[in-house]
Amino acid sequence: TNVLDVWIVSRLNQLITEVTKGMEAYDMAEATRPLDLFVDDLSTWYLRRSRERIKDGDAEAKQTLYFVLKTLARVMAPFTPFVAEDVWQQLKSDGEEESIHLALWPKAGTVDTEALEPMQLARDFCAVGNALRKKSGIPVRQPLATLFITEDISDVYKEIIKDELNVKGVEKGPVILFDERITPELKREGDYRELVRAVQDARKAAGLTPSDTIVLTLPETARETVAGFETDMKKTVLAKDILFGGEIKVEKQ
Secondary structure (H helix, E strand, C coil): HHHHHHHHHHHHHHHHHHHHHHHCCHHHHHHHHHHHHHHHHHHHHHHHHHHHHHHHHHHHHHHHHHHHHHHHHHHHCCHHHHHHHHHHHCCCCCCCCCCCCCCCCCCCCCCHHHHHHHHHHHHHHHHHHHHHHHHCCCCCEEEEEEEEECCCCCEEEEHHHHHHEEEEEEECCCCEEEECCCCHHHHHHHHHHHHHHHHHHHHCCCCCCCCCCCCEECHHHHHHHHCCHHHHHHHHCCEEEEEEEEEEEEEEE
Protein backbone atom coordinates (compact mmCIF):
# COMPACT_ATOMS: atom_id res chain seq x y z
CA THR A 1 0.00 0.00 0.00
CA ASN A 2 2.99 2.33 0.44
CA VAL A 3 3.99 4.15 -2.76
CA LEU A 4 7.68 3.45 -2.13
CA ASP A 5 7.01 -0.30 -2.00
CA VAL A 6 4.85 -0.16 -5.13
CA TRP A 7 7.55 1.87 -6.88
CA ILE A 8 10.49 -0.40 -6.07
CA VAL A 9 8.55 -3.53 -7.11
CA SER A 10 7.66 -1.82 -10.40
CA ARG A 11 11.32 -0.92 -10.85
CA LEU A 12 12.21 -4.55 -10.15
CA ASN A 13 9.79 -5.74 -12.82
CA GLN A 14 11.27 -3.18 -15.20
CA LEU A 15 14.75 -4.47 -14.38
CA ILE A 16 13.82 -8.10 -15.09
CA THR A 17 12.25 -7.09 -18.41
CA GLU A 18 15.30 -5.11 -19.52
CA VAL A 19 17.91 -7.65 -18.42
CA THR A 20 15.97 -10.50 -20.00
CA LYS A 21 15.79 -8.59 -23.28
CA GLY A 22 19.54 -8.01 -23.23
CA MET A 23 20.31 -11.63 -22.40
CA GLU A 24 18.08 -12.95 -25.16
CA ALA A 25 19.87 -10.67 -27.62
CA TYR A 26 23.29 -11.78 -26.32
CA ASP A 27 24.01 -8.09 -25.61
CA MET A 28 25.88 -7.99 -22.30
CA ALA A 29 26.03 -4.20 -22.20
CA GLU A 30 22.25 -3.96 -22.55
CA ALA A 31 21.80 -6.78 -20.03
CA THR A 32 24.04 -5.36 -17.30
CA ARG A 33 23.47 -1.60 -17.60
CA PRO A 34 20.04 -1.72 -15.89
CA LEU A 35 21.57 -3.42 -12.84
CA ASP A 36 23.69 -0.40 -11.92
CA LEU A 37 20.70 1.90 -12.19
CA PHE A 38 18.49 -0.37 -10.13
CA VAL A 39 21.00 -0.88 -7.33
CA ASP A 40 21.42 2.89 -7.15
CA ASP A 41 17.65 3.38 -6.94
CA LEU A 42 17.38 0.69 -4.28
CA SER A 43 20.17 2.00 -2.07
CA THR A 44 20.07 5.77 -2.48
CA TRP A 45 16.31 6.20 -2.71
CA TYR A 46 14.19 3.26 -1.55
CA LEU A 47 16.29 2.26 1.45
CA ARG A 48 17.02 5.83 2.52
CA ARG A 49 13.39 6.89 2.26
CA SER A 50 12.20 3.65 3.95
CA ARG A 51 14.83 3.65 6.71
CA GLU A 52 12.47 4.71 9.50
CA ARG A 53 9.75 2.29 8.40
CA ILE A 54 12.22 -0.61 8.42
CA LYS A 55 13.72 0.54 11.71
CA ASP A 56 10.23 0.64 13.25
CA GLY A 57 9.53 -2.91 12.06
CA ASP A 58 7.00 -2.07 9.35
CA ALA A 59 5.97 -5.48 8.01
CA GLU A 60 5.26 -4.35 4.44
CA ALA A 61 8.58 -2.54 4.15
CA LYS A 62 10.54 -5.54 5.45
CA GLN A 63 8.64 -8.02 3.26
CA THR A 64 9.13 -5.81 0.20
CA LEU A 65 12.86 -5.47 0.83
CA TYR A 66 13.18 -9.23 1.37
CA PHE A 67 11.36 -9.98 -1.89
CA VAL A 68 13.38 -7.41 -3.84
CA LEU A 69 16.76 -8.62 -2.54
CA LYS A 70 16.04 -12.28 -3.27
CA THR A 71 14.77 -11.51 -6.76
CA LEU A 72 17.64 -9.13 -7.45
CA ALA A 73 20.10 -11.86 -6.46
CA ARG A 74 18.55 -14.17 -9.08
CA VAL A 75 18.90 -11.48 -11.76
CA MET A 76 22.50 -10.79 -10.75
CA ALA A 77 23.52 -14.46 -10.57
CA PRO A 78 24.86 -14.81 -14.16
CA PHE A 79 26.99 -11.67 -13.79
CA THR A 80 28.07 -11.69 -10.11
CA PRO A 81 27.78 -15.36 -9.16
CA PHE A 82 29.53 -15.22 -5.79
CA VAL A 83 27.79 -12.09 -4.49
CA ALA A 84 24.42 -13.42 -5.61
CA GLU A 85 25.10 -16.77 -3.94
CA ASP A 86 26.05 -15.07 -0.67
CA VAL A 87 22.80 -13.06 -0.66
CA TRP A 88 20.80 -16.19 -1.46
CA GLN A 89 22.37 -18.21 1.34
CA GLN A 90 21.45 -15.52 3.85
CA LEU A 91 17.86 -15.12 2.66
CA LYS A 92 16.64 -18.46 1.28
CA SER A 93 13.85 -20.26 3.09
CA ASP A 94 13.53 -23.94 3.96
CA GLY A 95 12.59 -25.95 0.90
CA GLU A 96 14.08 -23.50 -1.59
CA GLU A 97 16.94 -24.36 -3.92
CA GLU A 98 20.22 -25.01 -2.10
CA SER A 99 22.08 -22.73 -4.51
CA ILE A 100 20.86 -19.68 -6.37
CA HIS A 101 22.33 -21.22 -9.52
CA LEU A 102 19.69 -23.93 -9.29
CA ALA A 103 16.87 -21.38 -9.05
CA LEU A 104 14.72 -20.40 -12.02
CA TRP A 105 15.13 -17.09 -13.80
CA PRO A 106 12.49 -14.68 -12.44
CA LYS A 107 9.52 -13.65 -14.55
CA ALA A 108 8.70 -9.96 -14.78
CA GLY A 109 5.40 -8.73 -13.40
CA THR A 110 3.54 -5.61 -14.46
CA VAL A 111 5.52 -2.39 -14.77
CA ASP A 112 3.26 0.24 -13.20
CA THR A 113 4.09 3.47 -15.03
CA GLU A 114 1.65 5.32 -12.76
CA ALA A 115 4.02 4.45 -9.91
CA LEU A 116 7.24 5.18 -11.81
CA GLU A 117 6.46 8.54 -13.37
CA PRO A 118 5.30 10.57 -10.33
CA MET A 119 8.13 9.14 -8.23
CA GLN A 120 10.64 10.24 -10.85
CA LEU A 121 9.06 13.69 -10.84
CA ALA A 122 9.35 13.86 -7.05
CA ARG A 123 13.01 12.78 -7.26
CA ASP A 124 13.67 15.46 -9.89
CA PHE A 125 12.21 18.13 -7.60
CA CYS A 126 14.35 16.79 -4.74
CA ALA A 127 17.49 16.93 -6.89
CA VAL A 128 16.82 20.56 -7.78
CA GLY A 129 15.94 21.35 -4.17
CA ASN A 130 19.19 19.86 -2.88
CA ALA A 131 21.11 21.87 -5.48
CA LEU A 132 19.33 25.06 -4.37
CA ARG A 133 20.20 24.35 -0.73
CA LYS A 134 23.84 23.80 -1.65
CA LYS A 135 23.94 27.00 -3.69
CA SER A 136 22.39 28.98 -0.82
CA GLY A 137 24.63 27.38 1.80
CA ILE A 138 21.65 26.16 3.82
CA PRO A 139 22.27 22.62 5.13
CA VAL A 140 19.55 19.99 4.82
CA ARG A 141 19.39 19.69 8.60
CA GLN A 142 18.03 23.25 8.75
CA PRO A 143 14.24 23.05 8.17
CA LEU A 144 12.68 25.51 5.73
CA ALA A 145 9.07 26.61 5.49
CA THR A 146 8.09 25.96 1.87
CA LEU A 147 9.35 24.55 -1.42
CA PHE A 148 7.61 25.92 -4.48
CA ILE A 149 7.49 23.54 -7.46
CA THR A 150 6.42 23.94 -11.08
CA GLU A 151 3.87 21.11 -11.24
CA ASP A 152 1.13 19.88 -8.99
CA ILE A 153 1.79 16.51 -7.37
CA SER A 154 -0.29 14.32 -5.05
CA ASP A 155 0.01 14.66 -1.30
CA VAL A 156 1.76 11.31 -0.84
CA TYR A 157 4.65 12.46 -3.04
CA LYS A 158 4.67 15.87 -1.36
CA GLU A 159 5.30 14.04 1.92
CA ILE A 160 8.29 12.28 0.38
CA ILE A 161 9.66 15.60 -0.88
CA LYS A 162 9.10 17.24 2.50
CA ASP A 163 10.97 14.45 4.25
CA GLU A 164 13.83 14.37 1.76
CA LEU A 165 14.38 18.15 1.69
CA ASN A 166 13.42 18.86 5.33
CA VAL A 167 10.74 21.36 4.37
CA LYS A 168 7.41 21.99 6.07
CA GLY A 169 5.29 22.50 2.96
CA VAL A 170 5.30 21.94 -0.80
CA GLU A 171 3.24 24.23 -3.04
CA LYS A 172 2.89 24.76 -6.79
CA GLY A 173 4.78 27.84 -8.08
CA PRO A 174 6.03 29.23 -11.42
CA VAL A 175 9.62 28.26 -10.56
CA ILE A 176 11.34 25.84 -8.21
CA LEU A 177 12.55 27.75 -5.15
CA PHE A 178 12.56 27.72 -1.37
CA ASP A 179 11.08 30.21 1.04
CA GLU A 180 14.45 30.77 2.73
CA ARG A 181 13.14 32.81 5.66
CA ILE A 182 14.20 31.00 8.83
CA THR A 183 11.93 31.73 11.79
CA PRO A 184 13.14 31.23 15.38
CA GLU A 185 11.14 27.98 15.52
CA LEU A 186 12.79 26.67 12.35
CA LYS A 187 16.20 27.75 13.65
CA ARG A 188 15.68 25.83 16.90
CA GLU A 189 14.63 22.72 14.97
CA GLY A 190 17.74 23.07 12.83
CA ASP A 191 19.89 23.35 15.96
CA TYR A 192 18.17 20.23 17.30
CA ARG A 193 18.97 18.25 14.13
CA GLU A 194 22.61 19.36 14.33
CA LEU A 195 22.67 18.17 17.94
CA VAL A 196 21.25 14.77 16.94
CA ARG A 197 23.97 14.44 14.32
CA ALA A 198 26.62 15.23 16.96
CA VAL A 199 25.17 12.55 19.26
CA GLN A 200 25.14 9.99 16.42
CA ASP A 201 28.78 10.83 15.72
CA ALA A 202 29.54 10.28 19.42
CA ARG A 203 27.81 6.88 19.27
CA LYS A 204 29.98 5.86 16.31
CA ALA A 205 33.14 7.13 18.01
CA ALA A 206 32.25 5.04 21.07
CA GLY A 207 31.97 1.92 18.91
CA LEU A 208 28.30 1.34 19.69
CA THR A 209 26.05 -0.75 17.47
CA PRO A 210 22.80 0.69 16.08
CA SER A 211 20.83 -1.37 18.62
CA ASP A 212 22.78 -0.31 21.74
CA THR A 213 20.74 1.72 24.24
CA ILE A 214 22.52 4.63 25.94
CA VAL A 215 22.35 7.17 28.71
CA LEU A 216 22.97 10.52 27.05
CA THR A 217 24.59 13.53 28.65
CA LEU A 218 24.29 16.91 26.93
CA PRO A 219 25.63 20.39 27.73
CA GLU A 220 23.37 22.54 29.86
CA THR A 221 23.18 24.96 26.95
CA ALA A 222 21.37 22.27 24.92
CA ARG A 223 18.42 22.07 27.33
CA GLU A 224 16.40 24.72 25.49
CA THR A 225 17.20 23.18 22.11
CA VAL A 226 15.99 19.75 23.21
CA ALA A 227 12.82 21.06 24.89
CA GLY A 228 9.84 19.59 23.07
CA PHE A 229 12.01 17.07 21.20
CA GLU A 230 12.85 14.74 24.10
CA THR A 231 10.71 11.82 22.90
CA ASP A 232 12.01 12.10 19.34
CA MET A 233 15.63 12.32 20.50
CA LYS A 234 15.32 9.27 22.74
CA LYS A 235 13.86 7.27 19.86
CA THR A 236 16.37 8.52 17.28
CA VAL A 237 19.56 7.96 19.30
CA LEU A 238 18.19 5.09 21.45
CA ALA A 239 18.64 6.97 24.72
CA LYS A 240 16.97 5.65 27.86
CA ASP A 241 17.69 8.88 29.74
CA ILE A 242 18.89 12.37 28.83
CA LEU A 243 20.99 14.24 31.39
CA PHE A 244 22.35 17.77 31.22
CA GLY A 245 25.73 19.07 32.36
CA GLY A 246 29.19 18.71 30.82
CA GLU A 247 30.10 17.73 27.28
CA ILE A 248 28.23 15.37 24.97
CA LYS A 249 28.71 11.87 26.39
CA VAL A 250 27.13 8.53 25.53
CA GLU A 251 27.24 5.60 27.94
CA LYS A 252 26.02 2.15 26.97
CA GLN A 253 23.09 1.13 29.14
